[in-house]
Amino acid sequence: MIVADLGRGNMGEVMLAEDTLLGRRVAIKRLHAELLGDPRHRERLRNEARIAVQFDHPAIVRVLDLLCEDGADHIVMEYIPGPSLRALRNRGALAISYVVQIACELTDALQHVHACGVIHRDLKLENVLTTRDGRPKLNDFGVACSAECIDGPGEIVGTPRAMSPEQVAGEPIDPRSDLFSLGVLLYELVAGASPFAAEGPIETMQRVLHDLAPSLAEAHPDVPPALASLVDHLLAKDPAHRPQSANEVAVRLRALIPGRCLSSASTSRTTCPEAHASRPGGSSARACSG
Ligand SMILES: Nc1ncnc2c1ncn2[C@@H]1O[C@H](COP(=O)(O)OP(=O)(O)O)[C@@H](O)[C@H]1O
Numbered sequence: 001m002i003v004a005d006l007g008r009g010n011m012g013e014v015m016l017a018e019d020t021l022l023g024r025r026v027a028i029k030r031l032h033a034e035l036l037g038d039p040r041h042r043e044r045l046r047n048e049a050r051i052a053v054q055f056d057h058p059a060i061v062r063v064l065d066l067l068c069e070d071g072a073d074h075i076v077m078e079y080i081p082g083p084s085l086r087a088l089r090n091r092g093a094l095a096i097s098y099v100v101q102i103a104c105e106l107t108d109a110l111q112h113v114h115a116c117g118v119i120h121r122d123l124k125l126e127n128v129l130t131t132r133d134g135r136p137k138l139n140d141f142g143v144a145c146s147a148e149c150i151d152g153p154g155e156i157v158g159t160p161r162a163m164s165p166e167q168v169a170g171e172p173i174d175p176r177s178d179l180f181s182l183g184v185l186l187y188e189l190v191a192g193a194s195p196f197a198a199e200g201p202i203e204t205m206q207r208v209l210h211d212l213a214p215s216l217a218e219a220h221p222d223v224p225p226a227l228a229s230l231v232d233h234l235l236a237k238d239p240a241h242r243p244q245s246a247n248e249v250a251v252r253l254r255a256l257i258p259g260r261c262l263s264s265a266s267t268s269r270t271t272c273p274e275a276h277a278s279r280p281g282g283s284s285a286r287a288c289s290g
Pocket residue numbers: 006007008009010011012013014027029061077078079080081084126127129139140142
């Protein structure tokens with residue numbers, strides 16, 4: 001039973017639903033009505049469900065099922081009641097210690113995603129939700145890429161202000177592309193503004209390709225120098241000049257404020273669960289045919 005609208009993105013609309021049989025609330029995502037007839041978008045939604053269902057991590061939204069209702073696919077997910085990081089940041093500046101805690105947990109989540117051979121490709125404030133107690137949950141694997149990407153020839157997917165230079169250039173990408181996006185996300189979380197903000201998407205992509213981000217340390221002297229320099233490092237144009245893995249970022253974050261990441265570290269899963277089909281509660285994937 002649908003209870004309320006939860007939100008809309010570029011591709012989907014998400015509703016809160018009451019599972020009356022099991023007495024729980026779930027979130028249900030389906031394509032916007034105008035995209036329903038487009039087989040490419042339908043495949044993207046299925047791809048999102050197939051990719052996200054394999055993750056087993058406390059900082060990643062859990063996918064429960066893929067159902068066909070009224071001829072349309074619906075992803076059933078755990079319901080995350082808190083605001084997105086975008087909504088949270090719009091309310092005002094966050095304590096640096098909290099930013100670091102979020103960064104630790106998100107980096108753990110990225111380690112897990114990358115260990116599963118997946119690149120998220122759309123990591124940004126809007127795609128991280130928060131739990132009632134303020135912990136981050138990585139969401140929206142709508143353009144994530146695993147062994148096969150479903151982009152058309154020459155198609156560039158992602159959000160211009162959060163894309164890596166290699167993504168903007170349409171070059172092959174690897175997990176270090178998500179690390180650049182993590183740098184943008186952390187910059188925005190601290191500064192409240194995008195490092196590459198510009199008039200329109202083309203100008204933004206030009207800035208991502210060519211401009212250095214304004215220094216976080218200068219604009220925000222209260223930011224620990226080690227955090228500002230980590231963000232600078234993540235925003236390196238050349239992937240070879242960035243931290244080389246989410247693991248490397250996690251180590252640096254943990255060194256930043258000892259003890260802050262303990263709860264996340266103790267639950268971190270850096271390996272990928274294999275045969276997710278056999279996982280208890282795993283998706284039964286009853287997608288629409290065709
Ligand atoms: N599991 C969830 N629990 C609660 N709200 C959600 C959930 N998933 C998505 N939402 C809401 O719906 C919005 C759009 O979801 P998203 O998956 O990002 O769609 P899109 O792929 O179109 O960008 C989110 O910003 C959030 O407000």
